[in-house]
Amino acid sequence: xxxxxxxxxxxxxxxxxxxxxxxxxxxxxxxxxxxxxxxxxxxxxxxxxxxxxxxxxxxxxxxxxxxxxxxxxxxxxxxxxxxxxxxxxxxxxxxxxxxxxxxxxxxxxxxxxxxxxxxxxxxxxxxxxxxxxxxxxxxxxxxxxxxxxxxxxxxxxxxxxxxxxxxxxxxxxxxxxxxxxxxxxxxxxxxxxxxxxxxxxxxxxxxxxxxxxxxxxxxxxxxxxxxxxxxxxxxxxxxxxxxxxxxxxxxxxxxxx
Ligand SMILES: [Zn+2]
Ligand SMILES: [Zn+2]
Numbered sequence: 001x002x003x004x005x006x007x008x009x010x011x012x013x014x015x016x017x018x019x020x021x022x023x024x025x026x027x028x029x030x031x032x033x034x035x036x037x038x039x040x041x042x043x044x045x046x047x048x049x050x051x052x053x054x055x056x057x058x059x060x061x062x063x064x065x066x067x068x069x070x071x072x073x074x075x076x077x078x079x080x081x082x083x084x085x086x087x088x089x090x091x092x093x094x095x096x097x098x099x100x101x102x103x104x105x106x107x108x109x110x111x112x113x114x115x116x117x118x119x120x121x122x123x124x125x126x127x128x129x130x131x132x133x134x135x136x137x138x139x140x141x142x143x144x145x146x147x148x149x150x151x152x153x154x155x156x157x158x159x160x161x162x163x164x165x166x167x168x169x170x171x172x173x174x175x176x177x178x179x180x181x182x183x184x185x186x187x188x189x190x191x192x193x194x195x196x197x198x199x200x201x202x203x204x205x206x207x208x209x210x211x212x213x214x215x216x217x218x219x220x221x222x223x224x225x226x227x228x229x230x231x232x233x234x235x236x237x238x239x240x241x242x243x244x245x246x247x248x249x250x251x252x253x254x255x256x257x
Pocket of ligand 2: 156157158168169170185186187188189190
């Protein structure tokens with residue numbers, strides 16, 4: 001068997017391994033982050049901490065997402081099932097899991113980090129593991145209200161080049177600090193004014209984009225001073241000095257209702 005490309009990022013590698021060193025480092029960091037996110041989400045729920053905006057819709061929303069993360073907490077079950085799978089694959093004892101039947105996040109993370117180099121060498125499903133880990137990690141990140149990614153993408157709303165009945169749907173990357181100018185969709189070759197794409201995002205429920213105050217004011221037509229007021233009242237989250245365009249839309253709807 002010769003595996004020359006990393007099965008996760010598909011970059012060529014000098015040695016025969018399933019996953020490359022850089023993917024291994026990423027996964028190791030994500031595992032550690034998840035434990036941290038879990039603690040932060042717990043803090044979000046403990047009395048006297050968190051948003052300080054209890055009772056407002058935003059306060060409630062944050063608490064709901066922290067609650068979902070901790071209660072359902074898929075990550076605990078998902079990581080525990082990977083621990084079981086790796087133990088079986090490498091012929092290890094499953095005694096610790098039987099001794100403590102309730103899944104423990106810390107134990108699974110410690111195990112998976114210890115066995116990660118070996119799994120990156122030769123575990124046949126390391127790419128599935130990488131994808132599920134990434135999902136747990138991003139769910140945890142939003143529950144813990146950590147900062148959004150610097151670079152984000154927007155779904156291309158043009159017609160699909162091969163099928164006019166469908167939307168193109170290509171994820172066009174947008175640098176959050178350069179939200180002016182023209183971007184070209186790599187699939188349908190449509191040139192988009194970034195400003196126009198933003199308006200599509202603002203009116204799409206569930207989509208999310210963060211913009212600096214000046215850009216946010218430009219996209220939403222809401223004065224920067226008003227945005228500041230809303231942020232003080234707890235209607236808008238501020239992250240790295242940027243506002244969430246979806247929340248601006250909801251706050252605007254609330255004002256005019
Ligand atoms: Zn890789
Ligand atoms: Zn497109």
